[in-house]
Amino acid sequence: MVRLFGPLVGLFFAVALLWSFGNGAYVAITEPAAPTAEHEFHLHPKEVHFASDGAFGKFDKAQLQRGFQVYKEVCSTCHSLKHVAFRDLAALGYSEAEVKAIAKEWGTKQPTFDPKSGERGERDNIPSDYFPTVYYAGQGNPPDLSLITKARHDGGAYVHSLLTGYQEQPAELLKKFPDAKTPDGLYYNPYFANLNLAMPAPLTGDGQVTYSDGTKATVDQMATDVSAFLIWTAEPKLDKRKQTGWAVLGFLLVATVLAYLAKKNVWADKKGE
Amino acid sequence: MSFPWANEYKPANGLTQWLDEKLPLPRFVYNAVGAGYPVPRNLNYMWNFGVLAGFCLVLQIVTGVILAMHYAANAGVAFDSVEHIMRDVNWGWMLRYAHANGASAFFVVVYLHIFRGFFYSSYKAPREMIWLLGVVIFLLMMATAFMGYVLPWGQMSFWGAKVITGLFGAIPVVGEPLQVWLLGGYAPDNAALNRFFSLHFLLPFVIAGVIILHIWALHIPGSSNPTGVEVKSESDTVPFHPYYTAKDGFGLGVFLLIYCAVLFFAPNMLGHPDNYIPANPLSTPAHIVPEWYFWPFYAILRAFTADFFFIPAKLMGVLAMFSAILVWFFLPWLDTSPVRSGHYRPLFRKFFWILLIDVAVLGYCGGAPAAEPYVMISQIASMYYFLHFLVILPLVSSIEKPEPLPFSITEAVLGKDESAVLNANPAAA
Numbered sequence: 175m176v177r178l179f180g181p182l183v184g185l186f187f188a189v190a191l192l193w194s195f196g197n198g199a200y201v202a203i204t205e206p207a208a209p210t211a212e213h214e215f216h217l218h219p220k221e222v223h224f225a226s227d228g229a230f231g232k233f234d235k236a237q238l239q240r241g242f243q244v245y246k247e248v249c250s251t252c253h254s255l256k257h258v259a260f261r262d263l264a265a266l267g268y269s270e271a272e273v274k275a276i277a278k279e280w281g282t283k284q285p286t287f288d289p290k291s292g293e294r295g296e297r298d299n300i301p302s303d304y305f306p307t308v309y310y311a312g313q314g315n316p317p318d319l320s321l322i323t324k325a326r327h328d329g330g331a332y333v334h335s336l337l338t339g340y341q342e343q344p345a346e347l348l349k350k351f352p353d354a355k356t357p358d359g360l361y362y363n364p365y366f367a368n369l370n371l372a373m374p375a376p377l378t379g380d381g382q383v384t385y386s387d388g389t390k391a392t393v394d395q396m397a398t399d400v401s402a403f404l405i406w407t408a409e410p411k412l413d414k415r416k417q418t419g420w421a422v423l424g425f426l427l428v429a430t431v432l433a434y435l436a437k438k439n440v441w442a443d444k445k446g447e
Numbered sequence: 448m449s450f451p452w453a454n455e456y457k458p459a460n461g462l463t464q465w466l467d468e469k470l471p472l473p474r475f476v477y478n479a480v481g482a483g484y485p486v487p488r489n490l491n492y493m494w495n496f497g498v499l500a501g502f503c504l505v506l507q508i509v510t511g512v513i514l515a516m517h518y519a520a521n522a523g524v525a526f527d528s529v530e531h532i533m534r535d536v537n538w539g540w541m542l543r544y545a546h547a548n549g550a551s552a553f554f555v556v557v558y559l560h561i562f563r564g565f566f567y568s569s570y571k572a573p574r575e576m577i578w579l580l581g582v583v584i585f586l587l588m589m590a591t592a593f594m595g596y597v598l599p600w601g602q603m604s605f606w607g608a609k610v611i612t613g614l615f616g617a618i619p620v621v622g623e624p625l626q627v628w629l630l631g632g633y634a635p636d637n638a639a640l641n642r643f644f645s646l647h648f649l650l651p652f653v654i655a656g657v658i659i660l661h662i663w664a665l666h667i668p669g670s671s672n673p674t675g676v677e678v679k680s681e682s683d684t685v686p687f688h689p690y691y692t693a694k695d696g697f698g699l700g701v702f703l704l705i706y707c708a709v710l711f712f713a714p715n716m717l718g719h720p721d722n723y724i725p726a727n728p729l730s731t732p733a734h735i736v737p738e739w740y741f742w743p744f745y746a747i748l749r750a751f752t753a754d755f756f757f758i759p760a761k762l763m764g765v766l767a768m769f770s771a772i773l774v775w776f777f778l779p780w781l782d783t784s785p786v787r788s789g790h791y792r793p794l795f796r797k798f799f800w801i802l803l804i805d806v807a808v809l810g811y812c813g814g815a816p817a818a819e820p821y822v823m824i825s826q827i828a829s830m831y832y833f834l835h836f837l838v839i840l841p842l843v844s845s846i847e848k849p850e851p852l853p854f855s856i857t858e859a860v861l862g863k864d865e866s867a868v869l870n871a872n873p874a875a876a
Contacts, residue, residue, distance in 0.1 A: 419711025
């Protein structure tokens with residue numbers, strides 16, 4: 175039975191696939207897929223190096239602090255950071271008092287609600303609070319940035335490329351795709367998936383923030399710093415993870431060598447004489 | 448059942464004697480995976496993956512049970528509770544990465560285990576039942592993995608659930624009501640997330656049960672081996688312990704080295720970035736792709752792009768995708784060659800390697816966007832997939848002339864014993 179019906183079922187699927195293939199081939203020849211501006215002008219992230227890259231990479235705390243400053247002074251106007259709490263900033267090298275001060279001075283306050291009187295109000299942030307929600311009324315939906323570098327391919331480099339990638343729409347693009355002109359209120363950026371995004375270039379010029387450690391705040395430097403900071407917000411346990419990894423691999427290597435020797439020993443009398 | 452020369456369990460002291468009379472559990476273990484189970488002495492490293500698959504199941508259950516203590520299966524907070532695990536739970540990041548990459552590791556070893564079965568025809572009599580139960584385990588694994596991927600409630604979770612449950616909608620007449628019933632709504636939402644969590648917790652224990660049957664069925668004829676020649680005498684076997692426990696120990700070490708390298712240094716390598724974006728029913732991702740271990744089957748699903756007579760393309764795709772696995776159930780009766788091992792089947796061996804490449808191509812196309820040339824390549828590759836199992840395999844087994852087999856496993860390991868063959872060396876007589 176199986177030997178009779180098996181080949182018939184096989185041929186049934188094969189013929190159906192051939193039919194799909196033929197249809198697809200016909201369409202591909204008669205109406206070849208039109209190229210799109212996204213397909214031709216979208217760029218992969220630039221090559222950017224971070225201190226945390228690689229198996230031995232570690233966060234550069236000074237850089238994370240600078241990146242946090244950029245987030246605070248530039249990004250936080252529109253973008254929230256809901257998975258990060260003020261207390262987490264201690265990992266950037268801030269003291270307890272500094273964390274308290276950062277929380278207290280944070281522009282957006284924590285909403286409060288008194289269930290007795292029904293009154294709503296607000297209070298200062300404390301270290302145990304998460305970064306407060308940011309409400310944005312303008313065009314577009316600024317995404318939460320906590321996980322942004324893990325939510326994009328090659329996330330750190332992507333954020334850096336996006337921040338430094340704003341430019342005039344290339345004339346070549348407009349010549350080839352006259353319909354693809356960037357709509358009003360959007361901005362052209364080849365690193366963004368569909369080339370046009372609602373966010374205007376946030377880093378507008380050198381010296382936009384003033385770093386307390388004397389690092390020169392070029393646009394490129396600020397973009398790198400804030401990308402490094404966002405790698406940290408997405409994966410705060412990165413240093414611990416790699417450190418644990420080396421200990422685990424070291425142990426496993428020794429254990430595996432011992433297991434191999436034990437295996438050789440056990441089998442010594444059983445392989446060919 | 449076992450071979451007559453199997454070691455017998457002898458309780459060493461008063462306590463084990465007492466236990467052996469009341470509940471002979473140590474005897475059971477001794478006969479199952481101890482010195483009481485004689486195993487062919489010539490197993491190669493491809494025979495390590497059964498034990499590794501068992502290890503992966505235990506790993507998944509242990510990490511999964513702990514993750515379940517911190518996870519909240521509610522569409523409103525599921526995503527945030529996963530981030531809570533990653534940031535605030537002690538070693539939560541390690542547990543979650545271990546579990547997510549553990550699923551991939553489980554599929555890697557199971558695919559190797561299955562392809563070992565293909566090459567050495569492990570499915571042939573008298574081991575059909577082991578094979579059938581193995582396919583059941585694989586189907587259960589796929590269901591479990593699919594539902595597990597939905598739980599973080601990211602974009603790929605949501606849209607993956609939508610696409611896969613949408614497949615049921617392709618069934619004529621009952622399809623749409625069935626889909627709504629399965630999801631508990633018109634789209635994946637809280638009801639679906641909750642039942643997926645419940646089933647994701649349950650199914651691994653069902654898998655454990657079927658694995659017990661799988662191993663029970665294995666112990667009736669005993670393990671197969673690379674020559675495919677059955678065990679004939681005591682010299683063909685060694686006791687499972689210490690010989691194969693030692694070999695599996697080494698195999699486990701190598702496996703853990705690779706697994707931990709991924710876990711600690713590239714834990715998101717096998718995942719999709721979109722799953723770090725919270726589920727949003729109003730925003731469809733540019734490319735909806737499942738996890739890598741589903742790619743070959745996903746490619747088959749998408750290969751059907753044109754209605755075939757009165758059968759809609761979508762239904763054809765669904766039928767083909769499920770048939771692609773169901774066909775494995777019939778393997779013992781499709782491949783009728785009396786020779787098991789691919790080592791002695793020159794023609795079969797060639798097609799085996801073509802199948803391996805074919806599945807790799809399907810996998811690549813399944814992960815690629817649904818555009819040309821990937822669709823056309825997956826159409827050709829799917830065609831070969833079905834023809835391989837249903838047409839080529841029966842044909843090969845009837846026309847192929849196998850190479851001569853060794854007389855016994857012992858001979859395969861130690862070489863021919865010339866002095867034991869009558870008139871083999873007339874000069875010495």
